[in-house]
Amino acid sequence: MDKHPSYEALSPYLSKYPKAAGSLFQTYNDLKLAQQWTDLEVVELPGCARCGMRGRRPQMDDLLCVVPCSLSESLSTEWIRTTFKELGSPPHVYLAINTEDSSIVYYKISPGIVKPPL
Known part of the structure; x- marks a missing residue:
């Protein structure tokens, strides 16, 4: 993973939030490389013990927020409220x-x- 081009942008967060590191790495690369989002920035969400991202889809002006998680995680409504607040x-x-x-x-x-x- 440390040889990947995106590792430099993500390395401070991967060690800080190890449980969410795989989801962050996978989602960041999907948005940046496959979907070609622009202005992509990593945003720390300490109340959710992970990072999220802000960026723009190609040919769109709206700034969108994305929070990666694993299918095996259990999320609560409180977790979702915290996510919105921190973003x-x-x-x-x-x-x-x-x-x-x-x-x-x-x-x-x-x-x-x-x-x-409708």
């Missing part, structure tokens, strides 16, 4: 759920009850 209360957060086979599923989480679009 500065964005309109929504994408939860990047990582699996052991390197798949990532992104779920859009919004605060409160949100009516689905």
Whole structure:
């Protein structure tokens, strides 16, 4: 992992949050290299014991927030509230759920009850 090009940007956080290191590394590389997000920055979320990311999808102006986690983790509503608070209360957060086979599923989480679009 330490030979990978993204290791330099992530190394301070990988050792600080070892339980979330794999999910962070996998999600960061997916967003940066595969999806080609721009202005991608790592944001510490100490209340959630991990880091999240902010960035922009290609050809979009909106700054989006992503929080990586593992499929095997149990998350609570309090954890989600803390995530929104530490990210500065964005309109929504994408939860990047990582699996052991390197798949990532992104779920859009919004605060409160949100009516689905018709």
